[in-house]
Amino acid sequence: MTETVTPAAATSAVKARGRRVPIRRRVPTRTPHQAVRPGTRLGGPLAALPWALPAFAFVGVLLVYPFFRSVYGSFFEDNGFTSSYTGIDNYTRLADDPIFGRSLLNTLMWVAGTLLLPVLLGLLIAVATHRTRFGGAARLIIVLPFAISTAATAVLWNFMLTSDGAVNQFLRSVGLDSWAQTWLLEWPQNTLALIVASTWQATGINVVLFAIGLRAIPRDIVEAAQLDGASGWRMFRYITLPQLRAVTVVVVGMAVVNSLKAFDMIWILTKGGPSRSSETLALTMYRETFRLFHVGYGSAIALVLTVIVVVSSWAYLRHQMPDTGWAKS
Amino acid sequence: MGRVVRDLFVAGCVALWLIPLYLLIVNALTPATAYEGRPDWTFQGFDFVDNARTAWTEAGIGDSFQASLLYSVVCGLLAVLVAAMAAFAVVVLPIPRPAFWFWLIYSGTLFPLQIFLAPLFGLYADANLYDTRLGLMLVYVAWAIPFAFFLIRNQMTTMPPELTEAALIDGASFGRIFWRVHVPLMRAGLGAAFIFQFTAVWNDLLLGITLSRSADVQPVMAALTTLNNAYSSAGPPVILAGALIVSAPTLLLFLVFRGLFLRGITASAR
Numbered sequence: 001m002t003e004t005v006t007p008a009a010a011t012s013a014v015k016a017r018g019r020r021v022p023i024r025r026r027v028p029t030r031t032p033h034q035a036v037r038p039g040t041r042l043g044g045p046l047a048a049l050p051w052a053l054p055a056f057a058f059v060g061v062l063l064v065y066p067f068f069r070s071v072y073g074s075f076f077e078d079n080g081f082t083s084s085y086t087g088i089d090n091y092t093r094l095a096d097d098p099i100f101g102r103s104l105l106n107t108l109m110w111v112a113g114t115l116l117l118p119v120l121l122g123l124l125i126a127v128a129t130h131r132t133r134f135g136g137a138a139r140l141i142i143v144l145p146f147a148i149s150t151a152a153t154a155v156l157w158n159f160m161l162t163s164d165g166a167v168n169q170f171l172r173s174v175g176l177d178s179w180a181q182t183w184l185l186e187w188p189q190n191t192l193a194l195i196v197a198s199t200w201q202a203t204g205i206n207v208v209l210f211a212i213g214l215r216a217i218p219r220d221i222v223e224a225a226q227l228d229g230a231s232g233w234r235m236f237r238y239i240t241l242p243q244l245r246a247v248t249v250v251v252v253g254m255a256v257v258n259s260l261k262a263f264d265m266i267w268i269l270t271k272g273g274p275s276r277s278s279e280t281l282a283l284t285m286y287r288e289t290f291r292l293f294h295v296g297y298g299s300a301i302a303l304v305l306t307v308i309v310v311v312s313s314w315a316y317l318r319h320q321m322p323d324t325g326w327a328k329s
Numbered sequence: 330m331g332r333v334v335r336d337l338f339v340a341g342c343v344a345l346w347l348i349p350l351y352l353l354i355v356n357a358l359t360p361a362t363a364y365e366g367r368p369d370w371t372f373q374g375f376d377f378v379d380n381a382r383t384a385w386t387e388a389g390i391g392d393s394f395q396a397s398l399l400y401s402v403v404c405g406l407l408a409v410l411v412a413a414m415a416a417f418a419v420v421v422l423p424i425p426r427p428a429f430w431f432w433l434i435y436s437g438t439l440f441p442l443q444i445f446l447a448p449l450f451g452l453y454a455d456a457n458l459y460d461t462r463l464g465l466m467l468v469y470v471a472w473a474i475p476f477a478f479f480l481i482r483n484q485m486t487t488m489p490p491e492l493t494e495a496a497l498i499d500g501a502s503f504g505r506i507f508w509r510v511h512v513p514l515m516r517a518g519l520g521a522a523f524i525f526q527f528t529a530v531w532n533d534l535l536l537g538i539t540l541s542r543s544a545d546v547q548p549v550m551a552a553l554t555t556l557n558n559a560y561s562s563a564g565p566p567v568i569l570a571g572a573l574i575v576s577a578p579t580l581l582l583f584l585v586f587r588g589l590f591l592r593g594i595t596a597s598a599r
Contacts, residue, residue, distance in 0.1 A: 047503070048422030055415035055434055055474050062449065062471035063437045069448035125342055128335045138339050142346050147583030147590070149532035151550040152572040155557045156353050159368065159565050166352050166368040200349060208591055232331055261441045264534045268554055285443040290539060295447050302443040309441050317439075 074299035083296065090300035099276050100301070103284040106191050107260065107308075110280055113195035114202070114259035119252055121199065122206025127240065129207075130214045139211060143204030150201060154268035157197035158184075161269070184270050187277035194278065198265050202258065206251050213247030214240070253316025260309050281305040357569040364566050380570035384556065388563065389544040390571050393552035396462060397531055398578070400469050400548060405527040408473035409481070409519055415474070416482040417507050421493055431482065437475030442535050453540055460541045465548065468536055473526040480525070480596055484518040485511065517589065524586060525593030528579050549575045 074090055076083040094100050125142060129135030145153060160166045161183040168180040183193040217240065225239045263282045266272060272279035272287060279287065281301055289298030352368060359369050360376035361383065385391040415434060419427045449468065450459070458464030488511070496506045512519065530548075537548035544552070556563060556571050583590045 048418040048424035051414045051418035051422060051503070051507075052424060052430055054411045055478060056430075058411065058467075058471040058474055059434050059437050062468050063440075063445055063475075064433070066445040066448035066452065067440060069451075070444050073447065121342075125339065128339050132335075132339075135339075138343050141343050143591075144350070144583075145346070147580050148576040149550055149579065151532065151534050151553050152576045155553060155568060155572040156349055158557060158560065159356065159569060160349060160352070162560070164367055166349075166370075169368055200346065205591075205594060209595060212595055263442075264532075264550070267534070268557055282441060282443055286446070286535075286539075289447050290450070299444075299447055302441070302447070306440050306444045310439055313439060 070299045070302055073296055074303050076296040078294075078296040078299075080293045080295055086296070090297050093297065094300060094304065099279070100284065102187075102277065103279045103281055103301075106278060107280040109188070109191050110195060110259040110262060111256055111312075113192070114198075114255050115252065117195060117199040118202040118206050119255050122203050122251065123210050123244075123248075125203070126207045126210030126214055127236065130211065139204075139207055142207055145201045146204040148201070150198075150264040151268060153197065153201045154265045157200070157265075158269050161193050161197065184278075185274055190270055190274075190278040194266055194269055197269065198259075198262060201265075202255065206255065209247055209251050210244065213244045217243045250316050253313055257309055257313045260305065260312065281308070353569055353573065356565055357573050359566045361564050361566045364564050368565070376566070377570060377573075380566045381574055383563075383567045384571035384574060388552070388556040388559075388567065388571060390549065390552050390556065390574055392545045393547050393549040394574065396545060396547065397549035399462070400466055401527045401530040401578075404466055404469035404473055404530050405523050408470050408477050408526050409523045411470070412474045412477035412522065413481050413512070413515075413519060414507070415478050416485050417503075417511060420482055420485040421490075421506070421511070422503065434478050435475050437472070438479065442472075446535070446539050450539060458540075460543055460546050462546055465536070465541055465546065468540060469530045469533070472533075472536065473529060476529075476593075477522040477526050480522045480593060481515065481518060483596060484515055488514060517592075520586075521589040521592040521596070524582055524589050528582065528590070531579055 073083075075085060075087060077086045077089065078084075125139070129138050158165075163182045163185070165183075167183065171177070171180045181189055184190045221239060221243065222235075225235055230239065260280075261282060262280065263286070266278060266280060266283055267286075270278045272283040276284075276287070282305060285298050285301040285305060288294040288301060352370070355372055356364075356369055357380060358375050358377050359373040359380075361380055363373055363376075385394070412434075415430070418424050419430050424430060453459040453464050456464075458467070492510055492514075493506055496510050501509065532550060533548060534550040534554065537551040538554070541547045541551070547555075553571055553575050557568055560568065
C-alpha cells in the first residue's frame with residue numbers, strides 16, 4: 001500500500017540496484033507514507049487491530065468461513081441430512097450431466113450477449129451522445145433503469161415478454177405475426193430474451209462509464225488529430241478507441257462478472273425453466289442445493305462458478321488495484 | 330449525413346428505453362378490474378392508489394417494505410461505519426501486512442453469492458437465525474462491508490498523511506483522529522458508500538429467498554417475486570404497481586443524489 005518509502009523498503013531497493021536486478025519503480029508525484037509509524041507512543045503494531053476487527057469478524061464468520069465450508073462440502077455427497085465423503089465424484093459427475101452442460105452453454109451465451117449488447121451498445125451510445133445538445137438527457141433516460149432493481153425490471157419484462165405480452169401484441173399489430181413467439185417457453189429464445197431484458201437495465205451504467213472515459217480524453221489529442229484531417233470513423237478508430245482502453249477494461253470486466261452472477265432476472269422470468277432450459281450456473285447451483293437438496297453437488301457447481309468469476313475478473317482487478325503491489329506483480 | 334445517422338440512432342435508443350417505462354406506468358394506472366388480459370397502450374384510468382393498496386396490503390409488499398427499509402438503513406450505516414474503521418486501520422494505522430487485510434476483506438465482493446449460500450443456510454439453521462430479521466441483518470452487513478471498504482479505502486489513500494501527523498502532534502488519540510479528521514473530511518465518500526450499500530441491500534433477492542420465508546421477515550424483492558408468481562390471479566396492474574412501489578426508494582435516491590449514487594460504481598472505473 002503505502003510502504004514505498006519506509007526505510008526498509010528503501011535499503012532493499014538500494015541492495016537490489018547493487019545487484020543490478022532491474023526493478024520497476026513507480027514515480028509518484030508526492031511520496032505517500034504511513035503517517036502513524038509502529039512504535040509511537042500510541043502502542044505497537046497491534047494498536048490498529050481493534051479497528052479492523054469488526055470488519056474481520058463479520059467477513060470472517062459470514063463470508064470467509066462459508067466459502068471454505070463450501071469448498072470442503074463439495075467433496076461430500078450431502079442431501080441436507082446425511083453426508084458421506086465421495087472425493088471428487090461431484091466434479092466428475094459434472095462432466096456428463098446434460099443439465100450442467102446446458103447451464104454452461106447458457107452462461108457462455110450470457111457472457112457473449114453481454115459483451116455484444118450492453119457493452120457495445122453502451123460504447124456506441126456514449127460516443128453518439130458525447131458533446132451533443134440533448135446528449136445529457138438521452139444518457140439520463142438510458143441510465144434510469146439502473147436505479148430500478150433487477151427484480152422490478154424482471155417483473156416489468158415478464159409483462160413485456162409473456163406470450164400475450166406487450167412485445168407480441170406490438171409485433172402482431174404491425175403485421176409481423178410470424179415474429180411473435182412464446183419468448184420465455186423455448187430454448188434458445190428464452191435465454192436471448194432474458195439477455196435483451198437485462199440489456200435494457202445494464203446498458204445505462206456502461207454509457208455513464210464510457211462517457212467519463214470520453215470526457216477524460218485530452219482535448220489537444222483530439223485537436224491534433226483534427227488538424228491531421230481525421231474525422232468520423234478514423235477519429236473513432238485511431239483516437240477515441242485507444243484512449244478508452246482503460247475504461248473498456250473495467251467495463252468489460254464488470255459486465256462479464258455481472259453476467260456470470262445474474263440471478264434475479266432469470267429466477268423471476270423463467271425460474272430457469274421450462275425444464276431447466278434457461279438455467280445458468282448461478283441458477284443451477286441454487287436449484288440443486290435448495291430445491292433438490294443435492295448440497296454437495298451444488299457446492300461443486302458454486303466452486304466452478306467462483307473460479308470462472310475470479311479468473312474473468314482478474315484482468316480488471318489488475319487495473320483496479322494498481323497501488324496494492326500485489327495484483328500488479 | 331453522419332450526424333443524421335447518429336441522431337436517429339440516439340433517438341431510436343431513447344424510444345426503446347422509454348417504451349417499457351411508459352407501459353409500466355400506463356398499466357400500473359389501469360384499474361385492476363378494467364384490465365382485459367392484454368397490455369394497454371393508452372391510459373385507461375388513474376387507479377394507481379387502488380392498485381398500490383392491493384399490492385401493499387393483500388400481497389404483503391407493505392410488511393416487506395418496512396422490513397427492507399430497516400435492513401437497508403441499519404445495515405447500510407453499520408457496514409459503512411465498520412468498513413470505514415477497517416479502512417482507517419489499513420490506510421492510516423501501522424497495521425502489519427495491510428495488503429493481507431485488504432484482500433481478506435475485499436475478497437467478499439469478488440465471489441458470487443452462491444459460494445456462501447449453502448453453509449450460511451446450515452449455520453443459520455443451527456444458530457436459530459433462519460427466518461429472523463436479526464439473521465438477515467447480520468448477513469447484509471457482512472455482505473455490504475467489502476465493497477464499502479474498497480470505496481472508502483480508495484478515498485482515504487488520497488488524504489495527505491500530514492493531516493494525521495498534525496493531529497498526532499496535537500495529542501489526539503486514534504479515535505479522535507478518526508471522528509474529528511477523517512470522518513468529516515470524507516463525508517461525501519461515506520455518503521456515496523452508504524447510498525451504494527443501501528441500494529444493494531434494498532435490491533437483494535437471493536439472500537432474502539434463501540435465508541427467510543415468512544412475510545414480515547422477507548425483504549421486499551422476495552415479496553415482489555411472490556406477487557409476480559401469482560401473475561394471472563393478481564393481474565398485471567397490481568403487480569406493476571408493486572414493482573413501482575419497490576422501486577420508489579432507490580429511484581428517489583437516484584434522482585436526488587445522482588452524483589453520489591453513481592459514484593460508487595464509477596469510482597471503481599478510475
